Amino acid sequence: MASQTGMIDPAIFEQLQDIIDQDTEIRDELREILKTLEKQGRSTQAILSKAHSTSSDSLCNVVEGAEGALRYQIDTVSELAEAASRHPYYKYNHVWSHQIQDLTYMILLSGFLGGFTSTNSSEARQTGRLLTIEEVGNILGVPVNIKNKDTFHLSLEEYLLALITLIEELARLARNSVTLGDYTRPLQISKFIKDVHAGFQILNLKNDALRRRSDGIKYRVKEVEDVVYDLSLRNLIPKDT
Amino acid sequence: MTDISKSSSASLFLPMFEGFRAELDEHHDRRERVIKASRDITAASKKIIFSLQRIKKLNEPIPNFVTKANAQHWDNIAKQYKTISPDLQDLNTHRYERNITGGNQELMESLSFQHYLSTQTLISYDDACAKVSELSEKGKPVQLSIEDYVLGIFDMVGELMRFAITAMATGGELPGGSSTSTENRKVADEDTMEVDSEEKRSLPPRNALSDMRELRTYLEYLEVPRGTYFGKDVDKKMEVMRTCVEKVENALYGLVVRGSERPKGWIPEFTGSSRGPEPVEAV
Structure with missing residues (x-):
C-alpha cells in the first residue's frame, strides 16, 4: 500500500490510523490514572460505609478517616487534571466523569457528616451541610463549572x-x-x-x-x-x- | 442546625439552584439547536445524494442539472452549520459531538459520494474538514470528527452499490473501467508516482466494483478502539458494507453469466426469478 494506484490515496488511511492510535493512547493514559483513583475510592467508600453503623458521638472518627482517605484521591485528581487539560475537555470527559461524580459524592457525604469544616477542629463539627460546587472544587483543587476556557474542571x-x-x-x-x-x-x-x-x-x-x-x-x-x-x-x- | 428557622429553610438552596437553572437552560438551548441543525443537515444531504444517484458516468464533472438541483440543499446545509457554529467553539467544540454526528455523517456521505463521482477517488479527511469549515461561519469552523468521517465513508459504500447496480441495469456494464481515469491520475500525480508508472501501466482498468473492493479492504484494515461508541458503530456498519460489496459482485456475476442471453435493460436483481427474461425496454 505504498502509493496510490487505485481509488484511495494510502496516505488517507495512514492518517486516520495515526489519529485513532493517538486517541487510544490518550485514553489509555487517562484510564491508568483512573485505575488508581478507583482503588483509592474503594478505601474511602469503605470508611464512609461505617457511618451507617456508627452513632453520632463517634462519627467524627469516621469523618476524619474519610477526610484522610480522600486526600489521596485529591492528589490523584491533580494528576488527572494535569493530563486531561492537555486535551479538549469534552472529548475525553466521559472517560473520567463517572469517577469524578463518585468522588464528589464522597466529599459531599463527608461534608454532610461534618467533614471539611472550615472552623477550628476543636469546635463541634457542623453537620447537615451541603457543600457548594465551589467548595467541592476548592477541596478537589480544580476549577468548577468553567465556561470560557478549555481546561479540566468539575462540571x-x-x-x-x-x-x-x-x-x-x-x-x-x-x-x-x-x-x-x-x-x-x-x-x-x-x-x-x-x-x-x-x-x-x-x-x-x-x-x-x-x-x-x-x-x-x-x-x-x-x-x-x-x-x-x-x-x-x-x-x-x-x-x- | 438548630438555629435555622423553619420559615427560611424552604428556600435554603434555592438561590444556588436558580443559578444552576440558568446554566442548564443555556446548555439545553445549545443542544437543541445542534440537534435540530443535525436533522436538517441530514435531510438536505439525503436529497443531495438522491440527485447524485441520477448521474450515469464516473470521473466526469457533476452535470449541470444535478448541480442546479442541489444548490438549494447545499445552501440550506451551510445555513444550518452557520447557525450552530458559535455553539460548537472552544470548550464546547466536542461537547455536542453525539448530537451533531448524525448530520455530519450524512453530510460526509454526500460529500464523499459527490467527490467520488466527479474524480473516482476518495476525499481525504483534511479535505472533508476543510469543506465543513467552508460551510460553517467564518473563523468558527464546526469540527468534523474522525468518527464522522469514517462512519460517513461506510455509508457511502451503500450509495456506490446503488450507483453500480443502477448503471449495470440500465447500461449493461459497471461504471468506470475506462483507462482514461488512470491516465488522468498519472498526469496529476506525476511527481510522486514516477517510480510506479511502469507498474501502473499493467494494472487492469478500475471500475466501481474494484473501487468498492479497495475501499472494503482499507476499511477492514482500519483498527478502531474496542468498547467505544465508535468501535460499536464500526462493527455494525462493517456488516452492511460487506453486504453492499457482495450485492454488486452478485449482480456482476449475473451480468457475466447471463449477459449475452438477455437484452440491455434487463435487471437480474430486481425482476422476479420466477419469470423468464423479459425485456424492460427495447434499446
Whole structure:
C-alpha cells in the first residue's frame, strides 16, 4: 500500500490510523490514572460505609478517616487534571466523569457528616451541610463549572449527579440512624432532602441522565418522611428540635 | 442546625439552584439547536445524494442539472452549520459531538459520494474538514470528527452499490473501467508516482466494483478502539458494507453469466426469478 494506484490515496488511511492510535493512547493514559483513583475510592467508600453503623458521638472518627482517605484521591485528581487539560475537555470527559461524580459524592457525604469544616477542629463539627460546587472544587483543587476556557474542571452536571447519589445514601442513613437510636438525624436528613428536592424542582430538566436520576429524588423524600412519621407516631422525636 | 428557622429553610438552596437553572437552560438551548441543525443537515444531504444517484458516468464533472438541483440543499446545509457554529467553539467544540454526528455523517456521505463521482477517488479527511469549515461561519469552523468521517465513508459504500447496480441495469456494464481515469491520475500525480508508472501501466482498468473492493479492504484494515461508541458503530456498519460489496459482485456475476442471453435493460436483481427474461425496454 505504498502509493496510490487505485481509488484511495494510502496516505488517507495512514492518517486516520495515526489519529485513532493517538486517541487510544490518550485514553489509555487517562484510564491508568483512573485505575488508581478507583482503588483509592474503594478505601474511602469503605470508611464512609461505617457511618451507617456508627452513632453520632463517634462519627467524627469516621469523618476524619474519610477526610484522610480522600486526600489521596485529591492528589490523584491533580494528576488527572494535569493530563486531561492537555486535551479538549469534552472529548475525553466521559472517560473520567463517572469517577469524578463518585468522588464528589464522597466529599459531599463527608461534608454532610461534618467533614471539611472550615472552623477550628476543636469546635463541634457542623453537620447537615451541603457543600457548594465551589467548595467541592476548592477541596478537589480544580476549577468548577468553567465556561470560557478549555481546561479540566468539575462540571455542573457532575456535581448535581453526585448530589443525587448523596440523597439516595442519606435516605438509607435515615433508617439506620433510627436503628442506632439516633432520632434527631432523620429530621435533619428529611429537611435536607426536601431542600435539595425543592432545588431540583426549579430546574428545567430535559430528557437526559440528570432528568432520569433526579426523578428518583421524590421517592427518597417520601422514604425519609415515612421514617419521620414512624418516629412522631411513637413520640420518639426529641422535644428540643 | 438548630438555629435555622423553619420559615427560611424552604428556600435554603434555592438561590444556588436558580443559578444552576440558568446554566442548564443555556446548555439545553445549545443542544437543541445542534440537534435540530443535525436533522436538517441530514435531510438536505439525503436529497443531495438522491440527485447524485441520477448521474450515469464516473470521473466526469457533476452535470449541470444535478448541480442546479442541489444548490438549494447545499445552501440550506451551510445555513444550518452557520447557525450552530458559535455553539460548537472552544470548550464546547466536542461537547455536542453525539448530537451533531448524525448530520455530519450524512453530510460526509454526500460529500464523499459527490467527490467520488466527479474524480473516482476518495476525499481525504483534511479535505472533508476543510469543506465543513467552508460551510460553517467564518473563523468558527464546526469540527468534523474522525468518527464522522469514517462512519460517513461506510455509508457511502451503500450509495456506490446503488450507483453500480443502477448503471449495470440500465447500461449493461459497471461504471468506470475506462483507462482514461488512470491516465488522468498519472498526469496529476506525476511527481510522486514516477517510480510506479511502469507498474501502473499493467494494472487492469478500475471500475466501481474494484473501487468498492479497495475501499472494503482499507476499511477492514482500519483498527478502531474496542468498547467505544465508535468501535460499536464500526462493527455494525462493517456488516452492511460487506453486504453492499457482495450485492454488486452478485449482480456482476449475473451480468457475466447471463449477459449475452438477455437484452440491455434487463435487471437480474430486481425482476422476479420466477419469470423468464423479459425485456424492460427495447434499446
